[in-house]
Ligand SMILES: Nc1ncnc2c1ncn2[C@@H]1O[C@H](COP(=O)(O)OP(=O)(O)O)[C@@H](O)[C@H]1O
């Protein structure tokens with residue numbers, strides 16, 4: 001047991017996160033957990049691009065990233081969103097360090113499909129050793145999903161995908177997606193527990209679409225690693241932990257569910 005919990009904070013909910021949310025991260029540390037945060041910031045990037053009269057174009061949920069867009073993505077994610085989360089967490093007394101993929105070559109990336117998506121990246125390698133060292137000396141890393149290659153080209157990585165890859169690389173035990181819905185909803189009702197197989201069916205029948213897709217795909221992929229469960233939770237709730245329980249949708253490996 002390494003007690004690492006990777007928490008992905010979605011841009012959909014970042015501005016609504018209460019002080020209590022950050023206090024519950026401090027609570028997790030008191031319970032002996034080692035949190036690591038990966039954040040998004042899609043809406044903030046969209047607003048900044050709009051204010052610069054640059055159009056946002058999405059292909060299959062991924063933002064088409066020209067060199068000009070990449071500069072804005074990095075400015076918003078690393079410059080604004082990351083420092084804001086670091087500041088809020090630090091206020092609760094937690095030792096925090098903000099990082100983008102370029103720091104310590106944390107996220108080595110390559111283009112997914114340059115012709116179609118420009119500088120959208122996929123992670124080739126995570127510098128897990130660097131992160132584990134920071135965790136071992138008591139820091140909570142807060143990571144912006146920006147990748148880098150050996151030529152210092154930066155890449156825009158979907159934050160859910162980055163969270164899954166980082167969780168797997170550092171052997172996290174739990175992966176939490178904090179978003180703007182209470183979990184996976186079906187016919188308006190919260191699904192409390194589900195499996196990769198059921199998720200495939202919900203993708204097929206259209207129950208799961210849009211921004212939920214990269215989350216469940218990253219969840220399924222990370223369940224092949226050290227992770228025992230992935231939980232999707234609502235960032236609008238004051239606290240993520242209620243009486244020691246996390247409320248949301250739990251995604252577990254099939255064999256565990258059938259026991
Ligand atoms: N079955 C589903 N249950 C709940 N939300 C869903 C479902 N399918 C798609 N979604 C969408 O996924 C969104 C969350 O993803 P996204 O907007 O990318 O958030 P984030 O910025 O937190 O990553 C929800 O607001 C909702 O519109």
Ligand SMILES: CC(=O)N[C@@H](CCC(=O)OP(=O)(O)O)C(=O)O
Nearest residue numbers: 011040041042062063157158159
């Ligand atoms: C390639 C790609 O689409 N990158 C995302 C990165 C931010 C992100 O993923 O933010 P959320 O978690 O808020 O969706 C973007 O440019 O919007």
